Amino acid sequence: MTDTDRIEPMKTLKVISRLLCYPRADLLGALEELAAAVEEERLLPPELRRRIGTLIAELRITDLYVLQEDYVNLFDRGRAVSLHLFEHVHGESRDRGQAMVDLVDLYRRHGFELSARELPDYLPLFLEFASERPVNEARELLGDAAPVLALIGERLALRGSRYGVLFDALLAFAGAPENLDEIREQAAAEGPDETVVNMDKYWEEEAVTFLAPGGCGSGQATEQPIHWVKPEPAGTVPAKQSVFGG
Structure with missing residues (x-):
């Protein structure tokens, strides 16, 4: 069995x-x-492993309440660096709903069910799923999402965020998109996040509550934590398919 065929969970993606x-x-x-x-x-090159080690060291010496405030200000206020992947692809269009259905179907046909309500395009959840697939399939899944991952990563880099290294790591694993230069130019040319500038307006109009899996999110959800449930017996694994329209 080659490395790309192995089915042992990839710890790095889980991390x-x-x-x-x-x-x-x-977490601390x-x-x-x-x-x-x-x-x-050793799934990643030495330099990226070192940078992730630096991130972890920073988290270790930072007060928990400071980390939580920084996280909410970064990921939960506005959409520019939202961790819900389809938000960057479909926004609030009807196409997003169908994409969600397709992604849930992909999860289920690979033998996974969500144990509570969650938007399936939530990146930590998507990574948890990918970590359980063979390496070549995980690379293809993340490769489909690479343009979105690159855009979020570039926006984080421009903000000087410590979390940017995690997106560099994902692109190193999956491969950078062919239009990476265009994505960088787009991110550099963007103005302020309109969803932050008009936060009060958006909060009045939005009716969707984003719940977070397994200890993720802003901590405001009252649902039970989400974890993967593998049915018994497990379903038949389907042929690979793109969930990002590729």
Whole structure:
């Protein structure tokens, strides 16, 4: 069995998923273990492993309440760096609803069910799913999403965010999109996030509550944490398919 055919969970993708979750005390308690997993698996080049180690070290020495405030200000206020992937592809159009249905169907046909309500395009959840697939399939899944990942990463880099390295890591694993230069130019030319500038207006108009999986999100959800449930017996694995229209 080659590396690309292996089906053991990829710890590095799970670590990135966890680091993109809303910071909680249990995350801080697991930082040493997360850092060790990235180093031991060696899924990423040495420089990116070092940078992720630096991020983890910064998290370790930063007060939890500061981390939580920074996270909410970054990811939960506005849409420019939203961790809901289809928001960057479809916005609030009807196409987004169908894309959600297709993605849930993909999860289910690979033997996974969500145990509580969650938007399936939430990046930490998507990474959790990808981490359970063979390496070549995970690369293809993330490759489909690469333009969105690159755009979020560029916007984070322009904000000087510590989280930017996680998107660099995902692109290193999956491959950068062919139009990366255009994405960088787009991000550099953008003005202020309109959803932040007009926050009060959007809050009045929005009726959707975004819930977060397994300890992720802003901590305002009252649902039980989400985890993957593998049915017994597991369903038949379908042929690979794109969930981003590729």
